[in-house]
Amino acid sequence: MNAFDATWASTIAGSDAQLELHDLRLRIRPVRADDKALIREAFTRLSERSRYLRFFTPMHGLTEPMLTALTEVDYIDRFAWVALACEGDHEALAGVARYVRLEEPRSAEVALTVVDPYQGRGIGHLLLNALVLAAVQAGLTRFEGEILGENLAIRAVLADVGAELRLSERGSLRFAFDLAPRADALRAHPVYDVLHQLALGASVASPAEPWPCGVSRPTHFA
């Protein structure tokens, strides 16, 4: 990790935004090492269908090594935004969008998950757009990934960002899109300002009312 990377990692690790999306109040921040319980709990709320669409195989639980890989990111080559919603007096995970930098260092593989009760409410679009803006700051120029052809929800989200799809050798679909045109198009989007500030490492609340449930602040980043 060079000096720029280390500075960038500590900057983005501190970003935190609150925003309204239709009828939902959401908090978006980078994933943290202490999110294991949050992610384990969210996995139990994913339907079998959602698990299959995300992992391409029936999944009954997350192993400790998987939880470590999902939460202990370096914010440079491996990064994820989490979207949190208030359920009563505690925060629950609504969705995660992550990238892992590929050997071609300007490209990254992307995956998106929204927990079933929160699907179809715009969080997938929001998180992917937030990930695009963070990735641009991290020097990435292209996102790619793999989806199942039957996954119409992710296809709708990817169509919105102008992704190209092609059939893979395994019968799934590979997608890819350039980040710069999407980041430009996002400037006209109503939540652009919040997502842009977030991608620059800021803490921003829009609206400014206090977050209605408890927040545990990070004391460090892993």
Ligand SMILES: CC(C)(COP(=O)(O)OP(=O)(O)OC[C@H]1O[C@@H](n2cnc3c(N)ncnc32)[C@H](O)[C@@H]1OP(=O)(O)O)[C@@H](O)C(=O)NCCC(=O)NCCS
């Ligand atoms: C795919 C996924 C991330 C999308 O997140 P989301 O929050 O539900 O997505 P959004 O609400 O932002 O948008 C979903 C879009 O799909 C559309 N959609 C949903 N189900 C659909 C269906 N069965 N047929 C056609 N369109 C569908 C919605 O109408 C919406 O369209 P829009 O672009 O016109 O708004 C989420 O459904 C999910 O986590 N699925 C399980 C895991 C997964 O498939 N991950 C992707 C593989 S990496």
